[in-house]
Amino acid sequence: MNIKLKLAELQKSRKRRFPIDESSVFSQEQPHCTTSETDTENGEDSIKELIKFEQGITNKGTVAIWYAGYRYTRQRKNKDNWRCSNRDCTATAKATQNENGQFLGTLGIKEHNHLPSIPKKISEEIRNRLKNEKHQNKRPILAEVRANVPMRFTWH
Incomplete structure (x- = not known):
């Protein structure tokens, strides 16, 4: 039995879910594509969806990325790890900038604990x-x- 998976499942079930009505912008399908990546922990091939993030700029002039109404800021300089700009939220993402200047990546395991x-x-x-x-x-x-x-x- 994998304890990490069990712990992650328990944490997901304890979070409050916020309702999103049918007319909401976030209920629409967001652009994404799929790719096959190897999971480093288990060595298994898993299919992850690559998400296209929108680029923005913070008040201080640093790059931020947006997805579904949530803003992410770079966790460390020159890294691919991003975290939610709301510091009470533990949601993360991994994104890299391609040659066209677009940010593509995946969302982390942890979900947002606030509304977009x-x-x-x-x-x-x-x-x-x-x-x-x-x-x-x-x-x-x-x-x-x-x-x-x-x-x-x-x-x-």
Whole structure:
């Protein structure tokens, strides 16, 4: 009996599951492809799905990757290990950058213990657009953002 597998199974069953409704962005199928890799512990061939991560940038300017509303930051410099940017979460991923600049990899065994954050991703994209367009007029970007804000969040 493998104790590590039993322990991992028990930990998975104790985590709270968050419901995702049918209209959610995360219920849609995410892009991925499959590959065959050798498991180093058992020496067995296992099929793992390679996931295409989206690239982002943190407030400090380091590279971050996104998948299904979760942001991962590099665990150590020049390594392929990534961890969830929420420091209370133990979810991990392994990803490498290919020659096209895309990040491909797999998710770790541990699951997220919090909900995904779509507004955080949107705000990060807008902030990066504002930073990149230093000498241009920022009013069109701000007008676009204000136009897309739902009425329930306005100050009227």
